[in-house]
């Protein structure tokens with residue numbers, strides 16, 4: 154059984170002629186009913202202007218110039234005229250139709266184009282690369298257009314350019330499939346479920362067409378096919394969050410990185426982004442981490458990849474990991490300078506068991522057993538909460554550790570992994586404000602932490618404090634490991650030598666225990682992303698909220714040694730409290746401007 158391309162084109166024309174969704178669905182239902190089971194996937198992909206599911210990243214996208222060349226060959230019209238025609242009509246497909254309309258293609262069209270044929274040629278175009286590929290693409294497209302009727306040429310050209318743009322959404326196709334091949338509306342949830350667990354409409358269509366509704370009922374998650382991610386709702390009141398969760402929930406650090414869905418199959422690692430793009434090649438370091446740190450054969454897990462400072466292990470701003478994108482040749486360097494840590498937060502599949510169907514506590518428990526935790530591969534930090542205060546405290550810790558808030562997750566029996574859905578099973582609880590720190594601050598070095606890796610033998614990070622005039626003490630505001638060049642590290646070892654003592658100085662107020670302590674003396678200039686509440690720093694303790702101090706988030710040494718300043722000239726805790734307040738004020742102003 155076969156299907157003519159003209160049948161597809163007839164549907165395309167009608168779809169373009171209407172704006173009514175119901176009518177589009179009806180047209181698709183008619184088409185799909187007539188489509189043989191073994192090519193239904195191709196019909197589905199082609200109707201969306203593609204050849205494969207998006208996650209494979211295979212695009213047809215022939216260049217306009219090449220398409221014009223092919224059209225010139227078939228129509229015997231000169232290229233500049235085709236370019237003019239294109240300019241006039243604004244669409245090369247329309248131009249192709251017009252150019253070929255005048256031509257009689259006797260002899261060329263004794264056979265009519267089938268869907269398979271069109272698909273195969275487009276596939277060759279999509280996959281040809283390397284030397285000679287330009288000629289090969291022109292040849293392929295020429296052969297396709299020469300066999301096409303003018304109207305077929307219009308759609309084939311558009312598809313080859315990657316610009317079919319019929320606007321048939323995933324949900325419309327799922328609707329149409331449900332009506333054409335299953336029990337209509339009633340079957341839609343099953344189809345959606347299969348789609349959410351495979352991200353592949355063609356695959357779902359083919360399973361349904363060949364195995365019927367039962368094939369969808371037993372549809373399995375497969376390693377290699379990404380699962381559409383579960384998404385969270387958002388709330389800003391801890392009390393409300395707990396009520397939504399029936400009074401008990403798992404709270405996790407919300408890491409500020411890149412969501413990664415990792416598929417492992419006998420040491421082969423495939424990584425997908427939040428948008429299900431294949432990003433395997435951008436994270437060779439994650440392959441190693443996962444292969445060394447995960448026990449077991451075939452599995453799918455999700456986690457957040459966060460950039461870390463290699464010498465201190467501290468989390469760094471998300472932007473640093475986004476630089477991994479598209480810079481292949483510099484990848485090696487970036488990996489060394491800014492490695493990532495992976496915090497796994499969910500398990501979706503493991504050796505034949507579809508974990509998406511199990512409740513969250515069971516998934517988490519199984520995940521914990523699979524991971525050999527180390528500095529760079531760990532579980533997302535989690536506690537079980539029943540009180541709003543616990544959420545607030547945990548939030549402060551999360552922010553102090555470089556996270557952007559919390560993810561609160563349901564632990565009820567119905568807490569399965571809801572692929573592709575945003576729901577109340579997960580709630581994101583972010584800090585209410587976010588604003589840039591405008592000014593630098595001058596802080597006093599009161600302690601230090603030993604460096605690791607490349608910074609072995611020097612300091613990995615310094616413990617910095619602000620001056621509290623009232624009590625004449627120094628209260629800690631951050632641990633700073635960024636912004637130091639190699640020469641700074643050497644210089645600091647030397648300068649700080651004379652301040653070294655073997656215990657915390659009596660004028661230093663710190664909850665953190667440093668590896669090395671100093672007499673407060675050296676002042677450094679630092680800039681951060683913002684000032685946040687902190688459970689571990691003592692600067693401004695209790696001034697904003699009981700039990701909380703203030704910290705500088707993502708602090709970075711500017712390169713300036715403020716040797717002209719005595720430690721008592723450093724930025725005061727009072728100033729930092731003021732900076733925090735003005736930050737909040739600025740935020741509420743921005744909010745009211747936005748609201749107006």
Ligand code: ATP
Pocket residue numbers: 384385405406407408409410411412427457498533560581
């Ligand atoms: P959304 O993903 O909800 O559409 P978004 O892309 O703007 O929104 P956020 O609002 O920052 O993302 O929040 C959701 C994201 O938080 C997740 O997609 C995931 O990348 C990240 N995340 C960090 N830590 C966790 C965690 N412990 N559990 C789940 N997601 C986490």
